Amino acid sequence: MSAVIAWVEAFNGKAIPATWEALAAARMLADTFGVSVAALIIGEGGEALAAETGQYGADEVLLCADSSLNNYRLEAYAGVLTALVQSRQPRAVVAAATSRGRELLAASAADTDSPMLGDVLSLSVSADGWISADRAGYAGKVLSETVVVGGETQFVTVRSRAFKALDPKGGAAPQVSSVALALGEDQIVSKVERFETEAGTVNLTDAAVIVSGGRGMANNPKDAPADAGDAAVWKARDGFANVLQPLADSLGAAVGASRAAVDAGYIPYAHQVGQTGKVVAPDLYIAAGISGAIQHQAGMRTSKIIVAINKDKEAPIFKMARFGLVGDLYQIIPALTAEVKKRLGK
Amino acid sequence: MSVVVFTRSTPDTAAKVEADASGGVSWGDASTVVNPWDEYALEEGILQAKAGAGKAVVVAIGGELHNEALKHSLAMGLDEAARVEDAGIDPTDSLAYATAAAAAVKKIGDIDLVLFGKESVDVGSDQHIVQTARKLGWTMLSYVSKIVAVDYAAKTIKVERMLEEGKQVVTSKLPVVISVMKDINEPRYPSFIGIRKASKAVIPVWSLGDLGIAAPLPRTKVVRYKNLPARDTRFELIEGTPEEQAKVLVDRLIEEKVL
Structure with missing residues (x-):
């Protein structure tokens, strides 16, 4: 044929x-x-x-x-x-x-x-x-x-x-x-015993919009409970779940992360973008609290529009970004979520 | 249970890699490291060989550049190393690589598990891994994030695979080829004694004749390397209170048609 x-x-x-x-x-x-x-x-x-x-x-x-x-x-x-x-x-x-x-x-x-x-x-x-x-x-x-x-x-x-x-x-x-x-x-010698899907996640490689968090997620102003163990880990996880995820939800976006955030235990490895994680090419990539190491860039440099949110204005991520916002992500992200909901009616 | 791990040397992850005018590729005077994904395969090789009371052999296919990765592997604690080099193999041609890799595994003999890191960052590919399994006639288990259990008597293995939608738990008969993900283990650093031992090791080089195979027919070829198209260098710093920043950013993203 x-x-x-x-x-x-x-x-x-x-x-x-x-x-x-x-x-x-x-x-x-x-x-x-x-x-x-x-x-x-x-x-x-x-x-x-x-x-x-x-x-x-x-x-x-x-x-x-x-x-x-x-x-x-x-x-x-x-x-x-x-x-x-x-x-x-x-x-x-x-x-x-x-x-x-x-x-x-x-x-x-x-x-x-x-x-x-x-x-x-x-x-x-x-x-x-x-x-x-x-x-x-x-x-x-x-x-x-x-x-x-x-x-x-x-x-x-x-x-x-x-x-x-x-x-x-x-x-x-x-x-x-x-x-x-x-x-x-x-x-056929291989047998599938079971498949465990992660509920509610958006596939990173398919996503048109990705919101990623890095080491800066640990600067959550919320106080960790006394029994939290590592306070930085608790704060970062809380930030991913209650600050970054709502922005992602309002944009229909997937949540990504830097290797630093994954290695520190802030979020599971499945979310890692970069050389030893996933390679993504969304229309919009919002990097929050990510410095932008070359290994991270390897995973996201073909994104169409990159937005960098970081308190350090010297962070390398700004060199790749189309739009840069210098400041505290824990103030900027909630403001952005509110603005997106207001403007897009979601 | 004895194990073969395949590895290669790739430029340091922080190196600036550029294409030159003649279509070649260079990374200046930056050093090479073990292909980043392979560290996890090498660590798993050490662990599985020890648990199965066998040996762990590391193999690279390509030129002398790859001795660096082999020495690093020996320093980590792999038992033996070998390198396959022959003008008849282009390692960027996955089928040629796989043909040589399968022949190397057969030459070593008595192997139940072949490990690779998820992909080779230089070639930017993982297809040679699957093709090695097919050329061996073994089961391929790719993207493995955990080896749950190995039954040496029954010759079975149970693993978790990481796919786009979640985690798949699979059992299979040995022998198998496995490609591993980053969170399978914490790779060890080479010990001082390991580094000294590795520096003295003489690594055998095998030709296709040594492997008992003819040169595979070429299937693909890299014609040239090219630099990435220049990124849009426009940059706008958005200032003000968080609310003002958010408002201007949403304006811009709507103008850019990404919202």
């Missing part, structure tokens, strides 16, 4: 936002190659998703539905994708560069000895059909222009928010064809 296959990633039956961005990248590649886009949906209950993929650029849908595929597992999913690549030899396979997308495509690329450009920021295709991409290298300090030099199917994962999803369009739902299951349960 020689199409471009786009893996549609869903969690709890709902497509993740980055998957439509990946579908837009697949559409661009397919149009350049002059072939169609086939959306691959793995797991039961994919029929509703199938119609949605048509709105975001898919020409047809390949559906592999089996109860053994309802919880994502690399072995099971890679079995399906690898068999599909072997039988249909698509020009390219595209997915979002999420935890799952990265490992799934890397696995199938290895199984089929195919080239892979992972976590790309931009894409182009040469006259002879090889894909070329800009990727982040050296902790995001430089870009590496990487090209495919051999192989049949070219695998690509696209970084969240680097590509824009197509505007959803109407029209007939794409035709759905069934794809056979590749591995039986007895051939």
Whole structure:
């Protein structure tokens, strides 16, 4: 068929936002190659998703539905994708560069000895059909222009928010064809025991707005209770929960943190932005009480607008910021939350 | 249970890294360090090998630059080190890396656990990790934040994985390849005795011939490194009382269309 296959990633039956961005990248590649886009949906209950993929650029849908595929597992999913690549030899396979997308495509690329450009920021295709991409290298300090030099199917994962999803369009739902299951349960050695979701959190890599706190969160004027243990830790945690979180809620934002705040125990590691945390690219990044060490910059320097709030006017974060507010975050953040609620009516 | 940990040397995390006119990359006279994510893999390697009464071997794929990371690993307490270098492998080509890495694990032999840090910050990639697992034909457990239990008799392992939406608890049969997250442990500092021992260590260098494989077919290539597009250098300092600052900031963010 020689199409471009786009893996549609869903969690709890709902497509993740980055998957439509990946579908837009697949559409661009397919149009350049002059072939169609086939959306691959793995797991039961994919029929509703199938119609949605048509709105975001898919020409047809390949559906592999089996109860053994309802919880994502690399072995099971890679079995399906690898068999599909072997039988249909698509020009390219595209997915979002999420935890799952990265490992799934890397696995199938290895199984089929195919080239892979992972976590790309931009894409182009040469006259002879090889894909070329800009990727982040050296902790995001430089870009590496990487090209495919051999192989049949070219695998690509696209970084969240680097590509824009197509505007959803109407029209007939794409035709759905069934794809056979590749591995039986007895051939899969890993078993998922349980999944613990953190309630109410916004995914940092998808977020359009991020509010992050750093070491300065410990300067909470509130008195820690006598039985609090480490007063600084109590104050910072209280500040994240009762000062930063309300601002994030009013903006529909995710809460991030600097490594200093995470290492001090102010907030769990899942919130860390930076070289040994998450790399984010929101439209708006508000850094409160973060000095802006180069390792933190590695995780947020591609944010569109950076706002720095810090009491030290010499903090390096101001050199990256579009807007700087020198002062006490414990006075500025509540004032900002009130202003946002007043102006945006939230 | 014996363990292999893969590592590499990367520029100091505070180093200024720039592309040059010829498309190369340099970090001036800044030193190199162990790839930041690998410290956690190395620490876990020491812990797991000790708990499983086996050895911990550290391997780097690439040029002499990576001896720094290997010596640091030995100083931390890993038992043995080796480096794979061959003109036939481009370590930025994940499939070539994985082919060599899988062959190195087989050469060492009798390994139940291969560990990597979450990603290599220089190549900016984690795909070589998954591909090493596939080339070995082993299970890949990525983004592991905790090894909950290892049953040496039954040859099973239970881990917690950190994904976007939360924590997944998975059990699998050994052998496995694991990539680790930062909060899995607190990496130790090399001891004085460890540093002295490591400085005297002679690290073997293996070619593809030593690994018994032919050069893998090239699949991708870095054509050139480029500097980041210049950031918007406009800066506005917003002054006044907290309420005045908040009001002006919201005005500006609405003008910039980010609210």
